Amino acid sequence: MAVTIRDVAKASGVHISTVSRTFSAPHLVNPETRTRVLATAEELGYRPNRAARALITGRTHNIGLIVADIANPFFPPMIKAAETHARRRDYHVFVADTDEDPVVETDLVRALAKQVDGILLCSPRMSDDQIEQVRREVPLVVVNRLIDGLPAVVMDVGTGARSAVRHLLDLGHRHLLYLSGPRGSWTNREIRKAAGAAARAGGAEFTVLGPHVPVSQAGADATGAVLATGATAVLAYNDLMAIGLLQALQDRGVAVPEQISVVGFDDIATSALVRPTLTTVANPTAAAGRAAVDMLLQQGDDGATGQVTLRTDLVIRNSTGPGPYAPAGATTEQVAVYAKE
Amino acid sequence: MAVTIRDVAKASGVHISTVSRTFSAPHLVNPETRTRVLATAEELGYRPNRAARALITGRTHNIGLIVADIANPFFPPMIKAAETHARRRDYHVFVADTDEDPVVETDLVRALAKQVDGILLCSPRMSDDQIEQVRREVPLVVVNRLIDGLPAVVMDVGTGARSAVRHLLDLGHRHLLYLSGPRGSWTNREIRKAAGAAARAGGAEFTVLGPHVPVSQAGADATGAVLATGATAVLAYNDLMAIGLLQALQDRGVAVPEQISVVGFDDIATSALVRPTLTTVANPTAAAGRAAVDMLLQQGDDGATGQVTLRTDLVIRNSTGPGPYAPAGATTEQVAVYAKE
DNA sequence: TAATCTGTTGCAAACGTTTGCCGAATGGAG
DNA sequence: CTCCATTCGGCAAACGTTTGCAACAGATTA
Secondary structure, X not given: OOOOHHHHHHHHOOOHHHHHHHXXXXXXXXXXXXXXXXXXXXXXXXXXXXXXXXHHHOOOOEEEEEEOOXXXXXXXXXXXXXXXXXXXXXXXXXXXEOOOOHHHHHHHHHHHHOOOOOEEEEOOOOOHHHHHHHHOOOOEEEEOOOOOOOOEEEEOHHHHHHHHHHXXXXXXXXXXXXXXOOOOOHHHHHHHHHHHHHHHHOOOEEEEEOOOOOOHHHHHHOHHHHHHHOOXXXXXXXXXXXXXXXXXXXXXXXXXXXXXXXXXXXXXXXXXXXXXOOEEEEOOHHHHHHHHHHHHHHHOOXXXXXXXXXXXXXXXXXXXXXXXXXXXXXXXXXXXXXXXX | OOOOHHHHHHHHOOOHHHHHHHHHOHXXXXXXXXXXXXXXXXXXXXXXXXXXXXXXXOOOOEEEEEEOOOOOOOOHHHXXXXXXXXXXXXXXXXXXXXXXXXXXXXXXXXXXXXXXXXEEEEOOOOOHHHHHXXXXXXXXXXXXXXXXXXXXEEEOHHHHHHHHHHHHHHOOOOEEEEEOOOOOOHHHHHHHHHHHHHHHHOOOEEEEEOOOOOOHHHHHHOHHXXXXXXXXXXXXXXXXXXXXXXXXXXXXXXOOOOOOEEEEEEOOHHHHOOOOOOEEEEOOXXXXXXXXXXXXXXXXXXXXXXXXXXXXXXXXXXXXXXXXXXXXXXXXXXXXXXXXX
């Protein structure tokens, strides 16, 4: 029913191997023959069957992209960038969602393994051991997590956290609070460590609240606890939580940033849409997606397993303002630092 | 290198066909033999090669999902639902992004055709003719567009638009404005027609502004034009535009809903996060994703090409309020109508 | 003129499965 | 004891490609 290489061969009077070569090794076939074959192929509407090709070459020209939650606004820009980038290199992308479940994650990697040339594992919830395990079944690039000997793309959240803390210290805040994210998250640990160290180094008190599910509701739910600590500035694991907190505070009549400052992480689209607009540490998710794809596709060539760290940038908006120890005249400056694609 | 059916056969002392049947037709093999084969398969870590299976059966157990823009918050919940639903039926999902380009869309369908058992075309930008064309190369289910003879899943945006208009009329608005979406969009046409008819039937003036790119910036940019019309209530093509308008109005000192009411479409997550929270017509995107997958997978069986229309619901929040002709005591009631998954 | 090379094509095996067909073994009925 | 039905497993072809090898013609070189 579908038109195959054989049909094209018959119609153009050559052997199937010639047709095959016309597509996969054009330089090996006479230009005249080639154009003739190409013409009949076009006419018949021939499209190479990738499954058959994959069977014999061992390369599927597919990659897998596994994320914890497609609907989490952090991921779509990354998925989009990765997919577009992959397609430009003639690769198709399987996208799968684990619903934050490490077991599903493992199964998914295994199920996809035979069908792809490699997998992008984004913000994995598996243990390091499990990852080491599945890595033997299929080439892997991990995003948002650093594991020895594994190719990875991470965002420099430590530096981002330090910038955020410094910003808050500069504004005169002396009691900072970190609204912690999910337990298994590498990013969460990094932020907490870096922010804690920077805060204490700056002579400020540092409180941690959590862990939390990384959704806006969790931020809203934490409002009472946040206020109870007496902190005047909050750094949240991600923008979603920050926004939840932001709105819940205002609903209670607590003014942001006058009474309390809030900083998020990620710079999702929504952060510029809420009022006050959210000060946040921008993560280059699109760049991460592209970098991960490149890394995966190069992996075949050499065995080199690089680890790439992408720069994060503090985007100062309107949710942060002077604190109780503000130097005279301290004020937030509007800085727009995000790079266009 | 990878373990194949042959390795399992050798290791368990049976013919490869027996191993094959153990997996694809278990009832045809002796329970004893079966358990033995399964044991060695497990031990060797055998996983069936789907490409090989696809080659001979003609069924890939993959489906394609093509959307205009993964990063548009309207789509991720749909992608997520479709992927999860498909996986439960043992299908993997290719996701691809056309960047709103009809040409890319066509190429993508063609490129994916041989690799999938069918494609979900979400909010296509192609012409009806082009769709009819590619439909001959691969089974299709279209989401958010109605084409004669083509299986489709659409949201009942007409009814949604009428509810929204009625809500605004009840609140005493007599000049409504529709902030139009992109030109090629079927949904946009439906909303405009239904809203216009309902407004005029209610004795109200109805103005259309557009077309616009369906992003928040477009909503913000339209602010001046909106105010110039003198309309007291705005219905936007989608939430993103509504939110852009909402915030731009407030930034200009125009109070929402006191001076002007705003209604969106879709009910994306952000709509409940902005202040005032956005009154909007909720689209069952997740249900649509699931329905589309079901429809695609059933399509093989019979030739029946159903068309499913999903119910939309007006979610009244805080961006709508009494207009100039409000009956005494008119007020927005808080209604929560969205169905949990 | 013979030998060698180059460019082009055909031949056939291989990739990892599925599946129609056939034969062997088993068990019950007559 | 024979016959038939049933259950099980092996055989081999097929799916649509790629690719190493060989064949051939013509051109170049010695």
